[in-house]
Amino acid sequence: GASSGMAMAHWEIQGWMILLLGWVFVPFYSRSMVLTMPEFLERRYNKESRTILSVISLVSYVLTKVAVTVYAGGLVFQQVFGIDELWGIDFFWISAIGLVLITALYTVLGGMKSVLYTSVLQTPILLIGSLLIVVLGLRAVGGWDEVLAICGATSVNGYGDTMVNLIRNNNDPDFPWLGALVGSAIIGFWYWCTDQYIVQRVLSGRNQKESRRGAIFGAYLKLLPV
Incomplete structure (x- = not known):
């Protein structure tokens, strides 16, 4: 969003589909007596489909969610503590590997309950942090009107669109309105209603x-303007 403008928000707006998960899919998953999406595919089709989804999910999680989270966490610890090396090892790697081990330990020992408790503790931190970023960011650039003035003057294509559109x-090469609308809806439906990362949390109720x-x-939290 910072480099491409408001058009990227199409994917975030689709967060409302969590409501579809709760009202339409949760009863369906509950009646199926499944706890994971690969398990659902196995019951619906066969073991091979379960294996394929499991492998795809694990690889995609490691390359996207896990990799980014571990990298960011290691970088934060290195900057906060101001340590470059420890025992001759880059402190970034010590922090990153330490985070992985600690997370794995409490997940294995505590199961899904420990994961959910951690998420509950993280939620206010994320909300407060987001609010602080908004307030401090607006103060740094001179206020909301200044943001609109800067972004409104930044052209993103040759058709008169700016970053605020x-x-x-x-005909936009990156976010044509029809492609963005339909594409974000399809991806949103997959992620919020069928992705294991989201579905398992709802099924834990x-x-x-x-x-x-x-x-x-x-x-509600997903659609908050922070």
Whole structure:
């Protein structure tokens, strides 16, 4: 978003589909008596489909979510503590590997409950941090009007669109409005309604009522303008 403008928000706006997960898919998954999406595919098709989804999910998680999180965490620890090396080893690697080991330890010992408790503790930190970034960022650039002035004067294509345009010309090379609208909806449906990372958290609810409440609250937080 910082380099491409508001058009990237199409993918974030699709967070409302968490509501579909809670109201449409949770009852379906519950009746299927499954705890994971690979397990659902096995019951619906065969073991091979379960294996394929498991491998694809693990590889994609490692290359996207896990890799970025570990890198960012190691970098933060290195900057916060101001240590370049420890025992002759780059402190970044010590921090990164340490985070992986600690996370693996409490996940294996505590299971899904420990993961959920960690998420609950992280939520206010993320919200407060996001709010601080917004406030400090706006103060640094001179306020919201200045942001609009700068972004509104930054052209992103040859069709008159600027960084503030959520809907761009359909000939835009990166975010044509039709492609962005349809593409983000398809990806949003897959991620929020069928991805293991999201679905397992909802299925961890005590019952359908609790799962739906969690989905509604999650959708509200996702769409907060912070």
